[in-house]
Amino acid sequence: MDHPPMTLHDGEAVTGSSPVRARPAVRRFLHREPLTPADLCMPLLVRRGETLSPVPTVTLDQVGPAVRELARLGVGAVKIFAEGERTDSGGDAASASAPLIHAIQAAKDAAPDLAVMTETCLCSYTSSRACVLTDDHGRYDHRATLDVLGAQALHQAEVGADILGPAAMVDGLTGHVRSVLDAGGFRDVALMPHLIMTSRMYDGCRAAMNAAPRGNRGAFQVHPSRPEQAVAVARRMVEEGADMILLEPALHTIDLLSRLGADGQVNVPLVPFCVSGEWAQLTHSGTRAAADYLPDLIERLAMYKRSGAAAVITYNTREAAQHLVRLPRPR
Known part of the structure; x- marks a missing residue:
């Protein structure tokens, strides 16, 4: 039996098979x-x-005022990177007075209830801008790298960081940092190691932080053609104590977001990072008006959430949050 089309109050015909959208x-x-x-x-x-x-x-x-504004908008977290002051054999990476430590303190003082994430890495603290330390012969020094990053992580936890981000992707780093934190009385500090795909999308951030590598950093990252390696790395991170996993670049790891989460490969929250290259593409390197790119931005962020992201890290957080707090519910 044919049914006549339903109409909305303004006379618009509802041609779909379900009347649900006809009832406000x-x-x-x-x-x-x-x-x-x-x-x-x-x-x-x-x-x-x-x-x-x-x-x-x-x-x-500027950290304090920026964090207070984000907290006022209801933003969930900030992720802090800071430029190192010295770059000789790890520089001040493990110093309790490094700029990153002061930045964490400033953020927690400004908004104690806002989650503060960090970067636990060495690329801003080595003369080669490598994420690892090397010995006198230029060879990767695994033990020294773990020791410095463990000390760095402990200082970050001591000043209030809530989520630490081991980003060097070296074997055993997540487990080492977890053991250092536990021994130091910080069992409640979470770990979110970085699962990094090799990409040029990081170039803007590296240039801004004076952290562009003098050499190939790909040995400590996953090649885009190796999704099976990414899955194996993610599983190992969880086995070592990861509480969540960061995926970057977000746009290039959307398949991993679905594969790791929906397919049950790992049972921890997944957080894609929309890196500097994505910001540059969306905003035309900051020259495009927010009103022009906001619809694209919101659709993209919602897509990450829909695909299984527990949260999304993006340089466009402030604009997105300002838009979302004004967004009306459907009538």
Whole structure:
């Protein structure tokens, strides 16, 4: 039996097979926010001074005000990177007075309830900008690398960091940092190691933080043609104590997000990182007006959430959050 098309109050015909969208009360009942400010994390690239940069950066004095604004918008977290002051054999990577430590303190002082993520890595602290230390013959020194990164992680936890991000992707790093934290009384500090695909999408951030490698960093990353390696690395990270896993670049790891999460490969939250190259593409390197790219941005962030992301790290967090807090519910 044929049924005449239903109409909305304004006379628009409903031609779909379901009448659900014709009832405002039902649409409101079924509505689920695909994305909220609490789902977002803002990377803060902390520089010693204000300089021209290919991506947004802040000085140490600007960390507090920036974090307070993000907290006011309901943003869930910030992820802090900071430029090292010395770059000789690890420089001040393991120093309790390194710029990163001061930045963490500033963020926690400004908004104690906002989650603070860190980068546990050496690329801003070595003369070669490598993520690892080498011996006198230029060979990778595994033990020394673990020791420095463990000490760095402990200092980050001592000043209030909530989630540490082992990013060097060296064997055993997650487990080593976990053991150092546990021994230091920080069993409640979470670990989110980075699962990094080799890509040129990081170039903007590396240039801004003076961390562009003088050599091939691919040996400590996963080649885009090796998804099976990425799965194996993720499983090993979980076995070593990872509480969650960061995937980067977000745009190039969307298949891994679905594969690792929906397929049950790992049972921890997955957090894609929309890296500097994605920011540059979306904003035309900061020259495009936010009103022009906001629809694309929100759709992209919602897609990551829909694909299984527990949260999303993006340089566009502030604009997205400002938009979302004003977004009306469906009528």
